[in-house]
Amino acid sequence: MKIPASTELADAVLSGEVAFTHPRGREWDVPRICPLCQRRMVVKLNPFGWEAACSRHGVLRSEWLEK
């Protein structure tokens, strides 16, 4: 899957415009559904956290949420 250079997802989440929907009772879990289009995202785990990519809206990294 080609990931677009879009920062739409990161912008929307970091501005508080949208929130990730985590599975109920598993708020610590990695978000797997894009909150903008409800598509399933490609999630990669790494030693520092995770990276989730929507094919339309770009990438979001967990480290961006911790700031």
Ligand SMILES: [Zn+2]
């Ligand atoms: Zn999306």
